[in-house]
Amino acid sequence: MNKSDKINSSSSESRESMEQAAMQDEQVQDVHAQLMREKEEPKEGFSPVPIFLMFFFAALCFWGGVYLVEHSGGYRWDAYSPDFDPMADAPKPVEISLFDRGAKIYRNQCAQCHQANGNGVAGVYPPLVASSWVTGHPEVVARILINGLNGPLIVKGKSYNGNMPAFGPGGLGLKEKDIAGVITYIRQEWGNAAPDMTEQMIADYSSQYNSRAAPWLALELKEDLGPIPEVVPLEESVVGAEETAEL
Amino acid sequence: MPNSYNSSPYSSRSESVRAELSEIDTSIRSAAIFFVISAIGWLMLGTVFALLAAVKSHSPDFAGAFEFLTFGRVRSAHLNAMALGWASNIIFAVGLWIMARLCRAPIQHKGILLIAGIFWNIGLTIGVFGILSGDMTSVEWLEIPRYATPLLAFSYALIGVWGVIAFRFRKGDHVYVSQWYILAALFWFPWLYVVAQVMIIWFPARGVVQSVTNWWFAHNVLGLWFTPMALATAYYLIPKVLGRPIYSYYLSVLGFWSLAIFYNWAGIHHLIGGPIPVWLISAGIVASVMMVIPVIVVGINHHMSIVGMHKQVWRSPTLRFVVFGAISYTLVSIIGSSMALRTVNEITHFTHFTVGHAHHGVYAFFTMIMFGGVYYMMPRLLKCEWPSAGLIKVHFWGCAIGITIMVVALQVGGWIQGMEMKNAEIPFLQVVQNTIPWLKARSVSGLFLTVGHCAFALNFFWMLLAAGTLRAKEGPTLFANKSKEISVG
Numbered sequence: 207m208n209k210s211d212k213i214n215s216s217s218s219e220s221r222e223s224m225e226q227a228a229m230q231d232e233q234v235q236d237v238h239a240q241l242m243r244e245k246e247e248p249k250e251g252f253s254p255v256p257i258f259l260m261f262f263f264a265a266l267c268f269w270g271g272v273y274l275v276e277h278s279g280g281y282r283w284d285a286y287s288p289d290f291d292p293m294a295d296a297p298k299p300v301e302i303s304l305f306d307r308g309a310k311i312y313r314n315q316c317a318q319c320h321q322a323n324g325n326g327v328a329g330v331y332p333p334l335v336a337s338s339w340v341t342g343h344p345e346v347v348a349r350i351l352i353n354g355l356n357g358p359l360i361v362k363g364k365s366y367n368g369n370m371p372a373f374g375p376g377g378l379g380l381k382e383k384d385i386a387g388v389i390t391y392i393r394q395e396w397g398n399a400a401p402d403m404t405e406q407m408i409a410d411y412s413s414q415y416n417s418r419a420a421p422w423l424a425l426e427l428k429e430d431l432g433p434i435p436e437v438v439p440l441e442e443s444v445v446g447a448e449e450t451a452e453l
Numbered sequence: 454m455p456n457s458y459n460s461s462p463y464s465s466r467s468e469s470v471r472a473e474l475s476e477i478d479t480s481i482r483s484a485a486i487f488f489v490i491s492a493i494g495w496l497m498l499g500t501v502f503a504l505l506a507a508v509k510s511h512s513p514d515f516a517g518a519f520e521f522l523t524f525g526r527v528r529s530a531h532l533n534a535m536a537l538g539w540a541s542n543i544i545f546a547v548g549l550w551i552m553a554r555l556c557r558a559p560i561q562h563k564g565i566l567l568i569a570g571i572f573w574n575i576g577l578t579i580g581v582f583g584i585l586s587g588d589m590t591s592v593e594w595l596e597i598p599r600y601a602t603p604l605l606a607f608s609y610a611l612i613g614v615w616g617v618i619a620f621r622f623r624k625g626d627h628v629y630v631s632q633w634y635i636l637a638a639l640f641w642f643p644w645l646y647v648v649a650q651v652m653i654i655w656f657p658a659r660g661v662v663q664s665v666t667n668w669w670f671a672h673n674v675l676g677l678w679f680t681p682m683a684l685a686t687a688y689y690l691i692p693k694v695l696g697r698p699i700y701s702y703y704l705s706v707l708g709f710w711s712l713a714i715f716y717n718w719a720g721i722h723h724l725i726g727g728p729i730p731v732w733l734i735s736a737g738i739v740a741s742v743m744m745v746i747p748v749i750v751v752g753i754n755h756h757m758s759i760v761g762m763h764k765q766v767w768r769s770p771t772l773r774f775v776v777f778g779a780i781s782y783t784l785v786s787i788i789g790s791s792m793a794l795r796t797v798n799e800i801t802h803f804t805h806f807t808v809g810h811a812h813h814g815v816y817a818f819f820t821m822i823m824f825g826g827v828y829y830m831m832p833r834l835l836k837c838e839w840p841s842a843g844l845i846k847v848h849f850w851g852c853a854i855g856i857t858i859m860v861v862a863l864q865v866g867g868w869i870q871g872m873e874m875k876n877a878e879i880p881f882l883q884v885v886q887n888t889i890p891w892l893k894a895r896s897v898s899g900l901f902l903t904v905g906h907c908a909f910a911l912n913f914f915w916m917l918l919a920a921g922t923l924r925a926k927e928g929p930t931l932f933a934n935k936s937k938e939i940s941v942g
Binding site: 242243244245246248251252253255256259262263267269270273277278279282283284285286287290 | 475
């Protein structure tokens with residue numbers, strides 16, 4: 207097939223336009239050679255997107271979201287610092303008092319045995335109301351909560367022989383804040399009026415007794431007690447001070 | 454004729470398509486040649502302005518006696534000559550040509566296109582004269598005085614519409630990736646330009662909204678006008694020259710849409726530390742980093758389309774430039790994304806690092822690809838071949854070495870400058886003086902670029918004026934001995 211045949215075989219329309227250009231034969235051949243040399247118009251293959259790219263892009267988008275949340279200044283028009291914290295001015299969440307925290311813990315952890323009214327069950331679970339074990343030296347009640355209590359015990363003239371579980375890290379593992387809360391609660395509810403058990407006090411007692419494995423016996427409880435820490439009086443808890451001294 | 458077209462696997466097929474391509478080439482010929490001539494004219498003029506500005510930045514007394522050649526004016530004249538003169542003219546030539554070819558739709562009223570092109574260049578000439586005579590506005594990237602801009606906008610509309618019309622009357626079902634980029638960019642640019650003109654110059658918005666608009670515009674000229682046009686050119690030329698399909702349609706889709714979604718936000722990173730609501734800046738930073746997605750996708754797509762054919766790439770003048778540009782696209786974009794991060798930006802902001810980065814993008818990426826486009830397009834329009842492979846070689850090496858020196862010098866020097874500016878122990882004047890060796894290196898790089906541009910212009914006008922004497926049937930102008938392999942254009 208020679209070159210001029212090729213030209214004849216192309217559409218009449220295009221031949222026309224070439225003639226319009228008033229080219230010489232040789233020029234036509236030139237153009238033809240150049241055109242036929244050209245590769246096909248581009249096409250696309252359909253290879254899939256590499257999967258690691260999709261993971262990488264997902265990670266980028268995740269980063270973008272986190273960055274925007276961290277540095278968006280709450281989308282306020284008047285926030286200019288990238289570290290502006292839109293929550294800084296917001297009212298702090300109300301810290302619930304030790305007493306309220308303790309009330310909650312008591313309902314969940316203690317009320318099954320000692321009852322919601324703190325009276326216990328006669329002969330089985332000792333009462334907490336007006337019990338000197340509860341309202342007396344804070345270290346006593348802290349010891350009981352942290353390590354538990356075993357064996358015979360006399361409360362308000364009645365004898366008990368039960369098994370109080372430990373709530374410290376060796377037992378049920380309540381947070382120190384919760385232990386402080388629940389002790390504060392039982393020392394101030396139902397007419398009891400002993401001072402707060404602060405978190406700091408529990409932290410001190412914990413550091414002493416956390417390592418102890420055995421539960422306390424009633425006899426040991428009042429031995430080697432430390433001095434009563436001075437509690438900054440909160441609210442009306444001062445009233446209980448006399449009773450504490452009695453012990 | 455050594456490389457007989459009969460041996461080409463394609464020569465037996467689609468002759469009517471090829472004849473159609475020839476018709477399309479003829480239809481756009483006069484306008485495209487006009488745009489290329491204008492583009493090269495502005496390139497040479499812009500190079501002169503660039504050299505003046507570069508030398509003045511380390512030797513301020515140089516040509517200091519002429520008011521119209523003061524640094525501020527020459528720098529802005531350089532920017533506008535290059536961005537609206539060189540870059541936009543070459544986009545009109547190569548972009549519209551590729552669009553018409555892919556749509557298989559000849560330009561119907563080429564006279565209107567040509568006249569609109571003449572008005573664009575008249576408008577720009579008035580604008581650059583305005584800048585040199587002291588009428589420039591104070592807004593970076595929009596320096597052209599307001600008596601010239603409406604003409605620019607109007608003539609753009611008459612130019613860009615031809616790409617849209619070609620698309621409207623396209624043949625065939627499949628729309629190729631280059632067509633997406635070109636069509637989108639033809640809409641993006643007027644949107645950017647008109648909004649920026651209205652909100653900053655004609656009916657100025659209040660306060661910082663102006664600077665937000667300014668950097669939204671300036672960065673998007675790069676990202677939504679130059680970048681898509683260069684990518685469209687690369688997407689057209691790589692498979693065209695190698696005769697091999699683009700690796701993956703899915704990557705093309707992902708690359709296009711992630712660019713369209715993210716780029717528009719990115720410009721605000723220029724205002725990091727400024728009195729702008731911080732969420733806007735953070736959104737700009739996130740979008741800048743997200744630009745990693747289209748960049749990696751396009752990089753993989755191009756790389757996989759080329760892999761294994763490096764010899765052909767190196768032999769073809771077109772692809773040597775295009776691949777240089779495509780690699781630069783990956784590099785410059787990754788650097789750009791990291792520059793948007795606050796910790797990096799604290800160092801690079803207000804230093805020569807940014808200047809180096811701008812040239813990395815506009816020159817090493819965009820301009821190099823467009824050179825490749827001209828090397829492929831002109832033989833088709835003029836129906837002859839490039840006269841001198843040697844001049845193409847000088848062009849390539851002059852530009853490749855020149856831009857490499859410039860980017861390395863400005864970015865290393867700029868980084869040092871940034872570190873020193875953060876150090877309160879070093880007096881500011883000392884910091885300025887320490888940049889001088891790097892700025893001198895930039896002037897040297899400018900000489901390399903000038904040599905390259907002169908070789909390009911010489912080769913081009915030689916080809917233009919001697920058109921017809923250099924026969925196409927002698928085969929394409931390539932770098933190496935062409936006797937053995939199937940030729941690549």
